[in-house]
Amino acid sequence: MQIFRKKLGYIHALLEMIAFSHSVFAFPFALLGALLAVLASDQWPTPGQLGWICVAMVGARSGAMGLNRIIDARLDAENPRTRGRHIPAGRVSRRSAWLLVAGSFAAFLVAAGMLNPLCLTLAPAVIALFVLYPYCKRFTSxxxxxxxxCLGAAPVGAWIALRGDVRWPVVLLGGAVLLWVAGFDILYALQDEGHDRQVGLHSLPVRL
Structure with a gap:
């Protein structure tokens, strides 16, 4: 029983590391893209399509969050605000984090393949964007x-999942999500302006 509780606690720590419970806040983006697709085609999605969209979104977000925590582990350890995060604090191993990332991206790719060929074709580009983001603060504001x-891709992906193409209404929605997320991330980065400047990291608060 004690071993079971320990394993359960470790799984909880893994999910906590990627803020898995916050996945619910990303669903509206994907569902808005799906709604636009329905309005444009006047054809309702099947339960299977909605299910695979949800799997794709959760898989993509979980993989991206885990990857970000792995790549930023050294930087997090140097920052007083973030040194208590799971990997720097030793609560989660890098091996477990990598397994979580691999499993999440595998689920994302399977879901993309189950939706349509264009989703599967574009899925690696989305993963590449997730890999790029953690490194960006090292060279660009x-x-x-x-x-x-990364988040603006969610409504676009849901549209593609249902229609198999890209049109301007969902591109505008994706652009709106991009600007909204970038805006709150700039505010979030204000917390680390002094530290980022000291260690040579880039952000708009540092630049301005």
Whole structure:
């Protein structure tokens, strides 16, 4: 029983590391894209399509969050505000984090393949964007816009999942999500302006 509780606690720590419970806040983006697709085609999605969209979104977000925590582990350890995060604090191992990332991205790719060929074709590009984002703060103050692109891809992806193409209404929605996310990430970065300046990281608060 004690071993079971220990394993359960470790799984909880993994999910806590990627803020898994916050996945619910990302659903409206994808569902808005799906709604636009329905309004444009006047054809309702099947339960299977909605289910795979949800799997794709949760898989993509979980993988991206885990990857970000792995890549930023050293930087997090140096920052007083973030040194208590799971990997720097030793609560989660890098191996477990990598397994979570691999499993999440595998689920994302399977879901994309189950939706349509265009989703599967574009899925690796989305993962590449997730890989790029954690490194952006090392060389550009436009890192906030890259994060916005990551989340702005959710409604566009849901549209593609249902229609198999890209049209301007969902591109505008994706752009709006990009700007909204970039805006709050700039405000979030204000907390680390002094530290980022000291260690040579880039953000708009540091630049301005």
């Amino acid at each position: 436009l890192c906030h816009a890259v994060l916005g692109m």
